[in-house]
Amino acid sequence: MMELIDIRKEIDVIDKDLKALFVKRMALSKEVAAVKAKSGAPVYNAEREAEIIENLSSDVDADFKDDYVDWIKQLLSASRNYQTKLISENK
Numbered sequence: 001m002m003e004l005i006d007i008r009k010e011i012d013v014i015d016k017d018l019k020a021l022f023v024k025r026m027a028l029s030k031e032v033a034a035v036k037a038k039s040g041a042p043v044y045n046a047e048r049e050a051e052i053i054e055n056l057s058s059d060v061d062a063d064f065k066d067d068y069v070d071w072i073k074q075l076l077s078a079s080r081n082y083q084t085k086l087i088s089e090n091k
Helices: 004-039 046-057 065-089
Strands: none
Touching: 004 065, 046 065
């Protein structure tokens, strides 16, 4: 069994990785916003988000699947909010 300090060190590494991935994802969201603004497509696409959630969560352990789905929904919400902000600033 690992010591608490070692577990926390691993979590810290994962958190840094998640941060980098979040920043990269938001940069791509910025590009998505530009495409949506140009095409007039809506920021929110319920069907696409449901598909993302299903694809990502289908194989997640039942013990924490609900929490994972909530986390993905928060991520999608952050992306939508950012896209909405960018589009409204550029009108």
